[in-house]
Amino acid sequence: MFNPTRDEVRQFFTEAWRKQQTGQILTPLETMAADWVAAHPEYHDVLSASESTVKDYTPEGGQTNPFLHLSMHLAISEQLSIDQPPGIRAAHDRLAAKLGSSHDAQHAIMECLGETLWEAQRSGTPPDHEAYLERIRRRGTQQ
Template structure:
């Protein structure tokens, strides 16, 4: 069975991971990976400590990045890299990271992921992993 969390569960996961870290509590492996990305984004720490932020609507019109979506995409990409799926993503990431650094390389991949997710939603089709890896390789 696949884990398909709700928006609220995702937001609670990141807020709770940050709370546990600040309290010095033991993190699960997934929380530890999430924490790595939370630490890379100090601009989101206030949101993670604010219960109202978990209920906020981060619309494009509001002009602000959704910290929970951004962190979720980092986590998804970390998982893809760990299993090298789609095949070739790990090599492309490593080559990007050599040129741009790990965080910027992840953001390059995130832009590609956002594009193919948007396209799949727009067309009502599964995510096109071939198009995804092709977009990434064009950035290398």
């Protein structure tokens, strides 16, 4: 299983963005990462700055961690591409129809994923896929 360090994740995103900006050939995963960066112009300066790879992003600092945010987009994109956990693609599609875009649906799913991972970490158990899907489905049916 691929388990990169914090520095490796940050280097991956900054390098993918740099390669896209300079017209270099990207791997399929780098292309996906660079596309998510492109969809988040608020991160462009951060990913172009060398100090961004060493900076700590904490809730107390009032900034979203762009690398965590982009990593969650990649994780959700992968889940959708293989429909794992089973049913996530359909739940995403319902949520995207409700919210008006796949990107907005991913942001809603991101909150569900974060809650599911936090719960698993707190309890010391694997993530509960059914609870995760249920959270997403509830988002799709809320007014």
